[in-house]
Amino acid sequence: MTEKELIFNNLYDFLERYFSPKPDDTLLDVGCGRYGFARFYSQKVGRYIGLDVDDIASYLEGQEFLQYDGLHIPLDDSSIDIVVSHSVMEHGDNVPQVMAEINRVLKVGGIAYLTINPLYYSAWGSHLFDPAGHKLDHWEHLDPVQA
DSSP states (O other): OOHHHHHHHHHHHHHHHHHOOOTTOEEEEETOOTTSSHHHHTTTSSEEEEEESSOOGGGSTTOEEEEOOSSOOSSOTTOEEEEEEESOGGGOSOHHHHHHHHHHHEEEEEEEEEEOSOOOOOTTOOSOBOTTSOBOGGGSOSOTTTO
16 A cells, blocks of 8 residues: 555545545545545545646546636535545635635535644744735644643
């Protein structure tokens, strides 16, 4: 088993344990990336949709892909059962807008499974910035003592 498969299995085991996705679910992978988990997720759900700001369709080997502007997801309201996003939000320019879009496309009772990386203690906080280039201080520390 490859390292990528081990990482995916760990992520999916958590999702499966707590949220019980169904084989006919539609899953949106926000910020799927060239070398993400498309082929693994697509084997677990009825419909997989990769979404990224870069045109990476050629990397997804036949998977459904949508390119977007990083702000407005080109899907209908309440059309997605599960949204996953792994190691993406810390790179976003407008996290509140992306979160609002995720909420918009999720069906009532849908699942948003987001992981943030890197998880580390830093005297300078995260590497999240707002569109004006200011650090998003409220995302700064994971240690509750420092919060």
